[in-house]
Amino acid sequence: MTQVMGQAVKRHEDIRLIRGQGQYTDDMKLPGMVYAYIVRSPYAHARITEINTSRAASMPGVVAVFTGRDVKDEVGLIPTAWIPPDADLKVTPHSVLAYDEVRYQGDGVAVVIAETPYLAQDAALAVDVKYESLPVVTDPFEAQKDGAPQVHTDIPNNIAFHWKAGENLDEIFAGAEVVVKQHFRQQRLIPSAMEPRSALAQYHAAQGELTLWATTQNPHIHRLLMSGILGIPEHKLRVIAIDVGGAFGSKIACYPDEVIVSWASKKLNRPVKWTETRQENFQVTTHGRDHVQEVELAGTRDGQIQAIRVKTYANMGAYLSTAAPGVPTILFGLIVNGAYKIPHASSEVLGVLTHTTPVDAYRGAGRPEATFLVERMVDLYAGAVQMDPLKVREKNLIRHEDFPYTNAFGLQYDSGNYQETVSKALQIFDYPAFRREQETLRKQGKYIGVGFSTYVEMCGLGPSEVAGAVGFQGGLWESATVRVHPTGKVSVFTGASPHGQGEETTFAQIVAEELGIPVDDIEVIHGDTAQIAMGWGTYGSRTTAVGGAAIHMANEKILEKARKIAAHKLEVNEEDVTYDSGVFSVRGLPSKGVTFQEAALDAYLAWNLPPGMEPALEGTAFYNPKNFTYPFGAHIAVVSVDPETGDVKLLRYVAVDDVGRIINPMIVEGQIHGGLVQGIGQALWEGAEFDNQGQLVTGSFLDYTVPKARFFPKFETAHTETPSPHNPLGVKGVGETGAIASTPCIVNAVMDALRPFDIQDLPMPLTPQKVWQAIRQAQTKEPAESK
Amino acid sequence: MQLSGNKHIPASIDKAYTLLTDPEVLTRTMPGLKRLTPISEGAYAADLEMGVAAIKGKYQGTMRIEDASPPHSYRLVLDGQGPGGFVSVNMSVEFVSDGDEASVSYQGEAQVGGTIASMGQRMISGVANYLTNQFFQNVAKEAIQAKN
Incomplete structure (x- = not known):
């Protein structure tokens, strides 16, 4: 049989996307459509004392102006859909439009609907809102202190939840030979997807039905949540996400804006569209990360790690976004031991509310924050016991024979050969030669450094029983329908909702391989709740691991039926039929055969089917994974630091990843590149900043640095392939690995370069100014000490 | 954002104080200030129209002169809201004789929020300096005209 899986098949979706023929929400135009613009608070915390809409309402082209008071009794609150148990979680009441108090800069207070987007925006300026400003807190550590300004009056100390896992480690730390303590700041990031969010709602009054086109990663979750908020039953609600131009987690959440257009469409009986401006994308689309972490690691003098203890203050923003509470708890706290055999571990997380944009998942969601702290701690520990950081890693990595490995929090890592990825990386990168070169250059006043990161992550979300146990308000299985048409062409319907990850191609490869038909005979359909029975969307590197496995199961059903038809x-007896390259034939009699297409036609004509067989050829399957999947790898970064300017240059980046079985190496490579770029972006350039009044001062691409292609050398990538033992395809997941592994790798490299200056740690992003100041401080400190 | 500076006005401190607290003079000299309508003692409703890129648009707010101690000092409190967000200024202004001129020192804080803060961060202090300089130049002209 020709191999389709494992081939670098060009991305089918690119044919339309590259030509500008994609269909994004904002491309939609419907007869009678009007446009919404949302009036947002310029204050991070204020009481609304008065809203006067009369001036705006009388402007030309304005159809309606609504305030929070007009909407509040007609729709529900924005829900939080991940409630980790035993964490005393307090839901934050989140109105679609604020009517008494605004809690972050960008909180919506009114909506203007007009004949054109420009008229709506002009009229929004004429909505007169009077605010009485209130005290603001933006830092999670400050916000949980007594007397800090309150974000929600009935949530004391702004603590939205308090989550703990692991054991009491006091004795272990008290008796440890070496204890390393460090404080980290995981800065806040702005996801910055290329396509801003957009929503278009069309209410069909006669049927009482609503269609919502929206930029979502999970249309069925949106349908479920929106049904509750709007009071429109699920069977009358259709959510469509056609092409979505990137999301990185920022399009998981259910947002007020989508509710507003839906409600307004019903109210006005006209289609209503809203598309955010880039500025709104910075201000109100969920941010990521933002932790203050206190970390302790205990180990022996000879480099054996014994325990890790983490206390985290996670900034949740002003409201608990849809999936937000799960990110710094389940997806972070349970994996802070990383790829190491650390027998004892504990995590404590305070989810803290502040007057800032709500935070939710961002590429890696929790796992980058965990990987960062453990990878940095391993380096600091190596320094403390005066061992090579690579040696410490090799000594503590979970060994191949330990799998399946259960970590200190009870997660079962499915499969791995971590040493092999390290060996492979060291084949590409000559470590001893680098250390010699580093020594030579240091004598010339030039500083280069190497950073390592050996990581593991949990993805392929996930087993639904576990989802329930950890408070995720949904399932995490996936559905697939593989519909063979009479001519043998195939439509594949998936409940996952890819938005740039390339599964229209990957999934077609799975079907082509397993059904033995050309990849061009297959079309993958996703993102429409009317066409797809159910699904849980695309996030957590789950699409191929879970959605792909469902397709595999559907394929099996089709093959079983087609084989019966062919027999x-x-x-002949079914057992005597073999199937190869799209042809069913009799064992030992290859000349006599039935093609897949012939079997499909027979199935539909139903003139002569086996007795009792139903017509048609279609397979539907629902796959609920037994476990998460655990990709892993070893990354190496080489940087130079200019001591005169503090500028960090990335010279080399070696990434050896094991993402399980690879279906399309080109797509895998693309996903790794994208992840690396975002992870390295966090280490060196990106960082959202609020001033002390809660004003987002990095509100444009002038002030918020997203990585550019020219910032990077050519990535040197390689793979090992350790199949997931419980996944029918053996796949694991690749969407997030790059962003998880690369951030600490880069920081470790910069710290290695700065070793002669005795600089232990610097907060990200490692901008030239920060690095230069640290070098200068170190230089001015030295002569003082030598006196 | 911290605001501070020192400017010279070719007039006595009495005259300089009068100029800087006279709503009619301020309307003529303050860039973008269209109207000051008295609302109570030392307080005015202010209409501003800004033409500088980052803060372009019409603003409405209040201006108050507090702790007035003529001709030595007062406190200027400004609150404005407009399309780009809001601006709050609270600064002390002091007058000291310097030969036959008045040396005017101002010191205080401006809070800026909304689009101005997010988009115009890099421009704000430049714009503030530009407007302040223009304002004092205009006041100086008024002082010279008053002398002649």
Whole structure:
């Protein structure tokens, strides 16, 4: 059989996307459509004392102006859909439009609907809102202190939840030979997807039905949540996400804006569209990360790690976004031991509310924050015991023979050969030669450094029983329908909702391989709740691991039926039929055969089917994974630091990843590149900043640095392939690995370069100014000490 | 954002104080200030129209002169809201004789929020300096005209 899986098949979706023929929400135009613009608070915390809409309402082209008071009794609150148990979680009441108090800069207070987007925006300026400003807190550590300004009056100390896992480690730390303590700041990031968010709602009054086109990663979750908020039953609600131009987690959440257009469409009986401006994308689309972490690691003098203890203050923003509470708890706290055999571990997380944009998942969601702290701690520990950081890693990595490995929090890592990825990386990168070169250059006043990161992550979300146990308000299984048409062409319907990850191609490869048909005969359909029975969307590197496995199961059903049809036609027993390259034939009689297409036609004509067989050829399957999947790898970064300017240059980046079985190496490579770029972006350039009044001062691409292609050398990538033992395809997941592994790798490299200056740690992003100041401080400190 | 500076006005401190607290003079000299309508003792409703890129648009707010101690000092409190967000200024202004001129020192804080803060961060202090300089130049002209 020709191999389709494992081939670098060009991305089918690119044919339309590259030509500008994609269909994004904002491309939609419907007869009678009007446009919404949302009036947002310029204050991070204020009381609304008065809203006067009369001036705006009388402007030309304005159809309606609504305030929070007009909407509040007609729709529900924005829900939080991940409630980790035993964490005393307090839900934050989140109105679609604020009517008494605004809690972050960008909180919506009114909506203007007009004949054109420009008229709506002009009229929004004429909505007169009077605010009485209130005290603001933006830092999670400050916000949980007594007397800090309150974000929600009935949530004391702004603590939205308090989550703990692991054991009491006091004795272990008290008796440890070496204890390393460090404080980290995981800065806040702005996801910055290329396509801003957009929503278009069309209410069909006669049927009482609503269609919502929206930029979502999970249309079925949106349908479920929106049904509750709007009071429109699920069977009358259709959510469509056609092409979505990137999301990185920022399009998981259910947002007020989508509710507003839906409600307004019903109210006005006209289609209503809203598309955010880039500025709104910075201000109100969920941010990521933002932790203050206190970390302790205990180990022996000879480099054996014994325990890790983490206390985290996670900034949740002003409201608990849809999936937000799960990110710094389940997806972070349970994996802070990383890829190491650390027998004892504990995590404590305070989810803290502040007057800032709500935070939710961002590429890696929790796992980058965990990987960062453990990878940095391993380096600091190596320094403390005066061992090579690579040696410490090799000594503590979970060994191949330990799998399946259960970590200190009870997660079962499915499979791995971590040493092999390290060996492979060291084949590409000559470590001893680098250390010699580093020594030579240091004598010339030039500083280069190497950083390592050996990581593991949990993805392929996930087993639904576990989802329930950890408070995720949904399932995490996936559905697939593989519909063979009479001519043998195939439509594949998936409940996952890819938005740039390339599964229209990957999934077609799975079907082509397993059904033995050309990849061009297959079309993958996703993102429409009317066409797809159910699904849980795309996030957590789950699409191929879970959605792909469902397709595999559907394929099996089709093959089983087609084989019966072929056997019937060939007048032989089913057991005597073999299937190869799209042809069913009789064992030992290859000349006599039935093609897949012939079997499909027979199935639909139903003139002569085996007795009792139903017509048509279609397979539907629902796959609920037994476990998460655990990709892993070893990354190496080489940087130079200019001591005169503090500028960090990335010279080399070696990434050896094991993402399980690879279906399309080109797509895998693309996903790794994208992840690396975002992870390295966090280490060196990106960082959202609020001033002390809660004003987002990095509110444009002038002030918020997203990585550019020219910032990077050519990535040197390689793979090992350790199949997931519980996944029918053996796949794991690749969407997030790059962003998880690369951030600490870069920081470790910069710290290695700065070793002669005795600089232990610097907060990200490692901008030239920060690095230069640290070097200068170190230089001015030295002569003082030598006196 | 911290605001501070020192400017010279070719007039006595009495005259300089009068100029800087006279709503009619301020309307003529303050860039973008269209109207000051008295609302109570030392307080005015202010209409501003800004033409500088980052803060372009019409603003409405209040201006108050507090702790007035003529001709030595007062406190200027400004609150404005407009399309780009809001601006709050609270600064002390002091007058000291310097030969036959008045040396005017101002020191205080401006809070800026909304689009101005997010988008115009890099421009704000430049814009503030530009407007302040223009304002004092205009006041100086008024002082010279008053002398002649």
